[in-house]
Amino acid sequence: MFRYQKILSYPVDIKKKNLKMAKVLVTQYGGANGELAAALRYLNQRYTMPDDRGKALLTDIGTEELGHVEMISTMVYQLLKDATIDELKKEGLDPHYAEHNRSIFPTDANGIPFTAAYFATTGDPLADLSEDMAAEEKARAVYENLIDLTDDPDIVGPLLFLRQREIVHFTRFKELYNEYKKRFKNK
Numbered sequence: 001m002f003r004y005q006k007i008l009s010y011p012v013d014i015k016k017k018n019l020k021m022a023k024v025l026v027t028q029y030g031g032a033n034g035e036l037a038a039a040l041r042y043l044n045q046r047y048t049m050p051d052d053r054g055k056a057l058l059t060d061i062g063t064e065e066l067g068h069v070e071m072i073s074t075m076v077y078q079l080l081k082d083a084t085i086d087e088l089k090k091e092g093l094d095p096h097y098a099e100h101n102r103s104i105f106p107t108d109a110n111g112i113p114f115t116a117a118y119f120a121t122t123g124d125p126l127a128d129l130s131e132d133m134a135a136e137e138k139a140r141a142v143y144e145n146l147i148d149l150t151d152d153p154d155i156v157g158p159l160l161f162l163r164q165r166e167i168v169h170f171t172r173f174k175e176l177y178n179e180y181k182k183r184f185k186n187k
Helices: 019-025 036-046 052-080 085-090 094-100 125-148 153-183
Strands: none
Touching: 019 052, 019 085, 019 125, 036 052, 036 125, 052 153, 085 094, 125 153
8 A cells, every 4th residue: 555665754863962953843843833743634634635636746745744743753853862861851842752752743733733623624625725725825824934944954844844844735735635626616
């Protein structure tokens, strides 16, 4: 069904730990506008798309978003790698440590855990695609905010890649939305 290659969509090789950045970057893993919410949104919505083109697009983008989850997880792990307990406490990550040690756990930047309430499916292709376009725009904006918070090229490079993918996804969803809008105009 899938061919798994043990490489990320874009190389992640962060050399300097940065707990502050890890604390905010995790929002693109488990936050409302993050990659996990996008992946699950699209992989659930695909079932009610009216044709194979819609099903394929949501499957492809949803699967790609799972690859982005892996990139963000890798980045957060590398940013936290070798952090001492004192460093974790200093950055306010002691509650995370108490529950999860140094493992990756889907939360937003405030530590609020991921919830399925972050995404919706209505069964209406136009409504769902409208939500998808908005989700991609919100994710793009969050990536731009994250880029503003660092000057480390090892962090900025992957974030720019992910930001660009949000723009591509928005465009693909908009194309499908416009096609469906014309087709279902009289219904």
